[in-house]
Amino acid sequence: xxxxxxxxxxxxxxxxxxFTTYCNSSTTLSNIxxxxxxxxxxxxFLIQLVKSxxxxxxxxxxxxxxxxxxxxxxxxxxxQTTDVGTxxxxxxxxxxxxxxxxxxxxxxxxxxx
Amino acid sequence: EPEVTQTPSHQVTQMGQEVILRCVPISNHxxxxxxxxxxxxxxxxxxxxxxxxxxxxxxxxxxxxxxxRPDGSNFTLKIRSTKLEDSAMxxxxxxxxxxxxxxxxxxxxxxxxxxx
Numbered sequence: 001x002x003x004x005x006x007x008x009x010x011x012x013x014x015x016x017x018x019f020t021t022y023c024n025s026s027t028t029l030s031n032i033x034x035x036x037x038x039x040x041x042x043x044x045f046l047i048q049l050v051k052s053x054x055x056x057x058x059x060x061x062x063x064x065x066x067x068x069x070x071x072x073x074x075x076x077x078x079x080q081t082t083d084v085g086t087x088x089x090x091x092x093x094x095x096x097x098x099x100x101x102x103x104x105x106x107x108x109x110x111x112x113x
Numbered sequence: 114e115p116e117v118t119q120t121p122s123h124q125v126t127q128m129g130q131e132v133i134l135r136c137v138p139i140s141n142h143x144x145x146x147x148x149x150x151x152x153x154x155x156x157x158x159x160x161x162x163x164x165x166x167x168x169x170x171x172x173x174x175x176x177x178x179x180x181x182r183p184d185g186s187n188f189t190l191k192i193r194s195t196k197l198e199d200s201a202m203x204x205x206x207x208x209x210x211x212x213x214x215x216x217x218x219x220x221x222x223x224x225x226x227x228x229x
Contacts, residue, residue, distance in 0.1 A: 100171070
């Protein structure tokens with residue numbers, strides 16, 4: 001079955017430093033989604049990437065989808081304490097979505113003030 | 114902003130007892146899901162539901178689990194005879210119709226189930 005791995009599992013950074021999490025799939029993905037889960041909270045949808053090589057930005061967050069559509073990354077520039085949480089990539093099986101999401105293993109980001 | 118509502122927020126139950134977890138999805142969403150997350154681990158798919166029937170279920174979703182949409186607004190997950198290993202956070206989610214493309218899933222705030 002489809003497997004989605006993320007590295008690193010944990011990342012501790014000083015406030016103001018950059019942060020990157022990487023997502024790798026065993027199979028070619030139709031699209032990839034990213035979610036953020038605050039401590040004690042629920043997953044919140046951030047973005048979806050569909051096209052090979054696609055790059056999208058949300059303020060300090062930059063999302064990339066690999067050329068082969070088997071990997072993706074999320075980069076946060078100049079982290080703030082509000083960035084604390086676990087970042088998950090997630091992959092549905094088709095571009096229509098509405099099917100099960102396979103979540104990655106997640107990267108837990110903690111910020112040292 | 115529309116929300117997915119889940120009740121209760123925390124449920125403690127004796128092993129072997131039945132529990133029903135309740136969810137009210139976003140009103141114009143047609144696809145509904147249950148996921149669970151054991152503490153500190155990743156989010157795992159349980160079941161998807163569309164047009165009043167299960168469209169897909171995982172290996173976790175065995176005969177002890179069932180889902181229902183009894184009245185057009187609520188979406189429930191029933192665990193017939195709970196086991197210790199069912200202790201987890203259970204998330205309900207919904208997503209928009211297929212015709213509108215895919216905009217991500219909206220998750221509820223979850224029900225923490227503790228089986229003792």
